[in-house]
Amino acid sequence: MGSEDAAAARRLLIDGELVAAAGTFPTLNPATGAVLGHAPDATPEHAAAAVAAARRAFDETDWSTNVELRVRCLDQLHRALVEHADELRAITIAEVGATRALTHGAQLDEPIGIVRYYADLLAGYPLSEDLGELEIRGQRHRRWVEREAAGVVAAIIAYNYPNQLALAKLAPALAAGCTVVLKGAPDTPLTTLTLGEIIAEHTDLPPGVVNVLTSATAEVGEALTTHPDVDVITFTGSTAVGKQIMKAASDGLKRTFLELGGKSAMIVLDDADLMTTAMFAAFMVCAHSGQGCALTTRLLVPRDRHDEIVKLVAGGMGRVKVGDPSDPATYMGPLISAKQRAKVDGMVKRAVADGATLVCGGNPIEPGFFYEPTLLANVDPDSEIAQHEVFGPVLAVIAYDGDDDAVRIANNSAFGLSGAVHGADEERAIAVARRIRTGTFSINGGNYFAADAPFGGFKQSGIGREMGREGLEEFLETKTFAAVAK
Incomplete structure (x- = not known):
C-alpha cells in the first residue's frame, strides 16, 4: 500500500467512474522525504465534468428527497470505512505523517464515527415542522416549514487531517441530500483518493453524488468555487485562501462555509x-x-x-x-x-x-x-x-x-x-x-x-459550523409553506 506502484493506481472519481488523468504529480512521505507515489492531476475540465455529474445527480434523481436511500448509503459507507480502516491507516501514516496513535483518534477512527453519527441523526431528523393555523382577514391558513438539500457542494480540504476534514463535510452534506465534489489537498492526495475508491466500490451511492478530485495547482479549486452550478462551498484551510474563496463565491452569492486558521x-x-x-x-x-x-x-x-x-x-x-x-x-x-x-x-x-x-x-x-x-x-x-x-x-x-x-x-x-x-x-x-x-x-x-459537537470559529477563524446538528443544517435550505385551511 505504501509503495509507489500501489499508490500510482489511484484514480479520480467522476460520475460514478474511477478515471485516470493525463498528468500526475508526486506525493512525498514526510518522514523520509522520499516519493511515496503519484496522484492524478485533475484539470479544470475534470472539475467541470464532476460538477455536471453532481448537478445531474441532484436534479434528475431522487437522491435529494429519498431519505431511506441516503440512510442506507451512509450505513454502507460507514461499514466500508470500518472494513478498510487498516488500508486507510497505512496511507494516512505514510502520506500525512500522522502517528499511528493519532489514526486511532482524530486522524481516522473518530472521523469514521462521523459517518455513523449522521446516518443515525438523519434517520430521526425532522425535515418538516408544523406551524399551525393562522387567521388572516377572516380566513384560516395552514402553515408549515420544510428543510431541503441546498444543492451541489464544492468541498475543498486541507492536508493536515484529510480523513477528518473530508468526512466532516461529506457525511452531513450527503445526509442533507446534497451532491458533492470533493477536492483533496495537493500534499495528501492519495489519502483522499483512497476514500473515493471505497465510495465507488463499496456503496450504492448513485453516480455523480460524490466526485473526488486531486490536483497539484489551485486551478481546479478556482474552477469549483466559480462554477455557476455549484450552490455551496465548504473550505478548510488558511485564512488567506478563505478570503479569496469568499471573493470568488460572491459573484454567485454562493452559500460559503469556512473553517480557517487559529492562534x-x-x-x-x-x-x-x-x-x-x-x-x-x-x-x-x-x-x-x-x-x-x-x-x-x-x-x-x-x-x-x-x-x-x-x-x-x-x-x-x-x-x-x-x-x-x-x-x-x-x-x-x-x-x-x-x-x-x-x-x-x-x-x-x-x-x-x-x-x-x-x-x-x-x-x-x-x-x-x-x-x-x-x-x-x-x-x-x-x-x-x-x-x-x-x-x-x-x-x-x-x-x-x-x-x-x-x-x-x-x-x-x-x-x-x-x-x-x-x-x-x-x-x-x-x-x-x-x-x-x-x-x-x-x-x-x-x-x-466529537461528532455531535459543533466545531468552528469566530472572527477570521471562519464562518459556519461542522459536526453536530448544526453541521447538517449548514447543508439544508428552509422553505416556508402556507395553504388555505379547509
Missing part, C-alpha cells in the same frame, strides 16, 4: 496545578507536529510564575518522543513538507530576533521534515509569533497581570477558533472562558471534539 490561547490561572498544566501545554502543541488549527499555541501565564512555568513546559517538551510515525511509541511525527518546515523555522528565528527567548528546540531534524519541539518565552503579545499561525510545534509563552489582562491578551487576535483555561476554581475558569471570543473552549483539559 488559540491557553490561560494558566494563578491557582492552577502547574505541573499538570505544563505537561498538557507541552504535549498539546506537539500533537501532529503542531499542524492543527485549534491547537493552543499561546500560553498565557501569571507574570510572577513565568519562569517557573517555562521550566516545567521545557521539561515536558523534552519527554516528547519524535520519530517514525509508524512506531506506536512515537508521539510526534514530521511536518508535511520542506516548505512548511522552512516557514516554521523562519518564524522562530524572527521571533528570537524580535526579543523572544529560545528555551528549547528551534532546529530541523533530518531526514524527512521533522522539527524540534520549540518553546519561546518572554514573547510580546503583539509580535508576529503571537499573532500569526505557525502550524508547527512552537509554543509562545506570554506573561499577564490578572484575569482581565489574560482575557485581553487572549482576545488580542484576528482569530477566534479555540482556547483553554486551567485553574483549580472551576467556576472562575468557566467565567474566564465565557469572556474569550472563540467557537470552542477547553476547561481543565476538557475535550469538546
Whole structure:
C-alpha cells in the first residue's frame, strides 16, 4: 500500500467512474522525504465534468428527497470505512505523517464515527415542522416549514487531517441530500483518493453524488468555487485562501462555509496545578507536529510564575518522543513538507530576533521534515509569533497581570477558533472562558471534539459550523409553506 506502484493506481472519481488523468504529480512521505507515489492531476475540465455529474445527480434523481436511500448509503459507507480502516491507516501514516496513535483518534477512527453519527441523526431528523393555523382577514391558513438539500457542494480540504476534514463535510452534506465534489489537498492526495475508491466500490451511492478530485495547482479549486452550478462551498484551510474563496463565491452569492486558521490561547490561572498544566501545554502543541488549527499555541501565564512555568513546559517538551510515525511509541511525527518546515523555522528565528527567548528546540531534524519541539518565552503579545499561525510545534509563552489582562491578551487576535483555561476554581475558569471570543473552549483539559459537537470559529477563524446538528443544517435550505385551511 505504501509503495509507489500501489499508490500510482489511484484514480479520480467522476460520475460514478474511477478515471485516470493525463498528468500526475508526486506525493512525498514526510518522514523520509522520499516519493511515496503519484496522484492524478485533475484539470479544470475534470472539475467541470464532476460538477455536471453532481448537478445531474441532484436534479434528475431522487437522491435529494429519498431519505431511506441516503440512510442506507451512509450505513454502507460507514461499514466500508470500518472494513478498510487498516488500508486507510497505512496511507494516512505514510502520506500525512500522522502517528499511528493519532489514526486511532482524530486522524481516522473518530472521523469514521462521523459517518455513523449522521446516518443515525438523519434517520430521526425532522425535515418538516408544523406551524399551525393562522387567521388572516377572516380566513384560516395552514402553515408549515420544510428543510431541503441546498444543492451541489464544492468541498475543498486541507492536508493536515484529510480523513477528518473530508468526512466532516461529506457525511452531513450527503445526509442533507446534497451532491458533492470533493477536492483533496495537493500534499495528501492519495489519502483522499483512497476514500473515493471505497465510495465507488463499496456503496450504492448513485453516480455523480460524490466526485473526488486531486490536483497539484489551485486551478481546479478556482474552477469549483466559480462554477455557476455549484450552490455551496465548504473550505478548510488558511485564512488567506478563505478570503479569496469568499471573493470568488460572491459573484454567485454562493452559500460559503469556512473553517480557517487559529492562534488559540491557553490561560494558566494563578491557582492552577502547574505541573499538570505544563505537561498538557507541552504535549498539546506537539500533537501532529503542531499542524492543527485549534491547537493552543499561546500560553498565557501569571507574570510572577513565568519562569517557573517555562521550566516545567521545557521539561515536558523534552519527554516528547519524535520519530517514525509508524512506531506506536512515537508521539510526534514530521511536518508535511520542506516548505512548511522552512516557514516554521523562519518564524522562530524572527521571533528570537524580535526579543523572544529560545528555551528549547528551534532546529530541523533530518531526514524527512521533522522539527524540534520549540518553546519561546518572554514573547510580546503583539509580535508576529503571537499573532500569526505557525502550524508547527512552537509554543509562545506570554506573561499577564490578572484575569482581565489574560482575557485581553487572549482576545488580542484576528482569530477566534479555540482556547483553554486551567485553574483549580472551576467556576472562575468557566467565567474566564465565557469572556474569550472563540467557537470552542477547553476547561481543565476538557475535550469538546466529537461528532455531535459543533466545531468552528469566530472572527477570521471562519464562518459556519461542522459536526453536530448544526453541521447538517449548514447543508439544508428552509422553505416556508402556507395553504388555505379547509
